[in-house]
Amino acid sequence: MGAKVIQSVRRTPIHIKHDILKQLLYGRLGVVSPSAVRIELLGASGMPFADIVSTARTCYSSKGIVLPEDISQNESKDPASYLPLVQSLYQAGHHTTFQHSYLHFSMENISRHSIWSFLHSHPFYNSEQVSQRYVKVKKDQFFVPKGLSQTTYDILQSCYQWQIESYNQFAAKLSGLVEAEYLKRFKSRGGTKTAQKEIQKKSWEIARYLLPLGTTAYLHHTISFITLLRYQRLCETFDVPSEQRDIVEQMIAAVFKADPQIDKLIEDPLPLEETPEYKFFEKFGGHHDPISFNREFDAELGTQVSRLIDYQVNQEKTLARSIREIGGYPSHVDDEKLISFVMDSGQNPILGESLNLSTHSKLMRSLLHSHYVFQKKISHTADSQDQRHRMTPGSRPVVQRHFTKEPDYITPFLLKLDDELKLEYAQRMEKNWEFVNEGLSKGMSFEQASYMLPNALAIRFTESGDLLNLKHKMAMRLCYNAQEEIWQASLEEALQISEVHPMIGKYLLPPCTIRKAAAVRPICPEGPRFCGVPVWKIERENYQRTI
Numbered sequence: 001m002g003a004k005v006i007q008s009v010r011r012t013p014i015h016i017k018h019d020i021l022k023q024l025l026y027g028r029l030g031v032v033s034p035s036a037v038r039i040e041l042l043g044a045s046g047m048p049f050a051d052i053v054s055t056a057r058t059c060y061s062s063k064g065i066v067l068p069e070d071i072s073q074n075e076s077k078d079p080a081s082y083l084p085l086v087q088s089l090y091q092a093g094h095h096t097t098f099q100h101s102y103l104h105f106s107m108e109n110i111s112r113h114s115i116w117s118f119l120h121s122h123p124f125y126n127s128e129q130v131s132q133r134y135v136k137v138k139k140d141q142f143f144v145p146k147g148l149s150q151t152t153y154d155i156l157q158s159c160y161q162w163q164i165e166s167y168n169q170f171a172a173k174l175s176g177l178v179e180a181e182y183l184k185r186f187k188s189r190g191g192t193k194t195a196q197k198e199i200q201k202k203s204w205e206i207a208r209y210l211l212p213l214g215t216t217a218y219l220h221h222t223i224s225f226i227t228l229l230r231y232q233r234l235c236e237t238f239d240v241p242s243e244q245r246d247i248v249e250q251m252i253a254a255v256f257k258a259d260p261q262i263d264k265l266i267e268d269p270l271p272l273e274e275t276p277e278y279k280f281f282e283k284f285g286g287h288h289d290p291i292s293f294n295r296e297f298d299a300e301l302g303t304q305v306s307r308l309i310d311y312q313v314n315q316e317k318t319l320a321r322s323i324r325e326i327g328g329y330p331s332h333v334d335d336e337k338l339i340s341f342v343m344d345s346g347q348n349p350i351l352g353e354s355l356n357l358s359t360h361s362k363l364m365r366s367l368l369h370s371h372y373v374f375q376k377k378i379s380h381t382a383d384s385q386d387q388r389h390r391m392t393p394g395s396r397p398v399v400q401r402h403f404t405k406e407p408d409y410i411t412p413f414l415l416k417l418d419d420e421l422k423l424e425y426a427q428r429m430e431k432n433w434e435f436v437n438e439g440l441s442k443g444m445s446f447e448q449a450s451y452m453l454p455n456a457l458a459i460r461f462t463e464s465g466d467l468l469n470l471k472h473k474m475a476m477r478l479c480y481n482a483q484e485e486i487w488q489a490s491l492e493e494a495l496q497i498s499e500v501h502p503m504i505g506k507y508l509l510p511p512c513t514i515r516k517a518a519a520v521r522p523i524c525p526e527g528p529r530f531c532g533v534p535v536w537k538i539e540r541e542n543y544q545r546t547i
Contacts, residue, residue, distance in 0.1 A: 036109055037109050038108040039106070041255060041257075044103050046068050047261075049071075049262060050068040050259075052086050052097045052101075053068075053085060057071075086264075090265060100225075102222055105220070105223075106218070106220060106221075110216060111215070111243060112214075112381075112384060113213035113243075113451060114244055116387065117239040119221060121396065123391070127221045127388075129220075130217050130219065132215070133201070134204075137215055143216050143243065143451055144214075145243065147445070152442055152443055155442060160214070163211055170206075175199055177417065177421065178199050178547060179195075181417075181547045182199050182547060185547075206412045206414055210456070213451055213457065228248075229265065229267070231248045235248040235249075235269050236270065237275045239400070240451075248269075281398075290402050294402060297460045305485060306463075306492045307496070311372045311500060311501070315467075320338045322366040326363055340507075343367075343504065345517045346517040351518060352518025365468065367468035371466050372464060372465060373464040374462065379455060382483055382486055389465075391465060392463060399450055409429050413484050413488070414546055417546060436450075470493070473490065475509065475510065477489075478511075479511055479512070479526070480531035481526060493508075510535055511525050512525070
């Protein structure tokens, strides 16, 4: 494998105009070894190089399909003879031929921060990772970045030790409050093993807000070959380029071991200082004012988690028009009846299906023309789940650009029921920021210090989606089992859409209500995970949750 793939040396820019940009680069070389990221290629749907050649040649084949084995097993031709074809396709941007090879990786010791910022920040992947909501975090599951001195390493470890202790202590203190709220739903479960287990899980779920972004995860991650090439090119972008580069280098090395021909397709990573974000911060650096930005954003948002800020005025008419066009109906057919037929599960049978069939239905694709934009503020840990709805994308921040050295966090809803616990939570957040600020003052780069920030860190961003995918998201996240912040945001979004487009908004409902209208049994699809509340009997305006 070429040196350009195995060795990725950070290029220090000649001119750095602002001190804040200097902080974004790596810290000085230190004496401490980092956490060991571990990547393994579990399987591949094919060999990337042969797949590219065979699919490209099929486009111009008069003899039928050209198979990958026709390329890889053709002893009369040197694989290098195909290289000009592959490189020309790459340079011309004909990248559909690069998407046929799917790569299934296992990943260990990956920080939650890098998963949020890099691995899950785009739509072209599939992941299954260990849950922080339902699996207790252990004391050795924290990421140690490169480049720490002994002093900054000690600060990091002290912070991590304090955070895991806070997590365990706070979970124990929460159990009484969680139990009281849990038994309001499940009155008959008092003293049962089921109740004890669920109360413990919910206590961990809330206490996890105290854990650091450097908490590690293990996961399955599947991408196409073209996505891996994009990872390689952009691995040195914000927020944690050092860790990202290690992840991608191991991914590339694992695939190279299976198919050495890919070495001829790998570009060097785009250096951090050449990324558009870096250049953007250089050009507009004099305007950077995170204190004013955060204040303005929060004033606009008010008491809401999610605020509707943009939509098309004529969306109901446009939706009805597109439905008419599918069926070839003239304009006298009533708009509301048409919208109702498509969006009401009592009339449209596929809406009651467990398998999401909407994107494959000609009628349902009429919902793609309606679009909504929201201003949102949720915690880092909640957004790590929210971003998994890849068809309702968001423009998420570079964390440092919002950082002010002052505590900036989200408080779980349940803590608002107990002033003493809420105060203790706030005090723990204050202490957390003290660790971060101490690390920065002792020479940590922001990248290194950011791993100490808590899961509760507030993330401010804009998110949007078409009606087809928003409807699916609501059907998942209005469930009372959904993560509480995402549930609250989804409820606010559904109600706001109902205000501006009542013919549309009234059909943005949780799964049980949709299934009831469709006469599907059981009404709740969660089985033993039933939330304990017959939500299908409640109007959305009256939804309430504490756990």
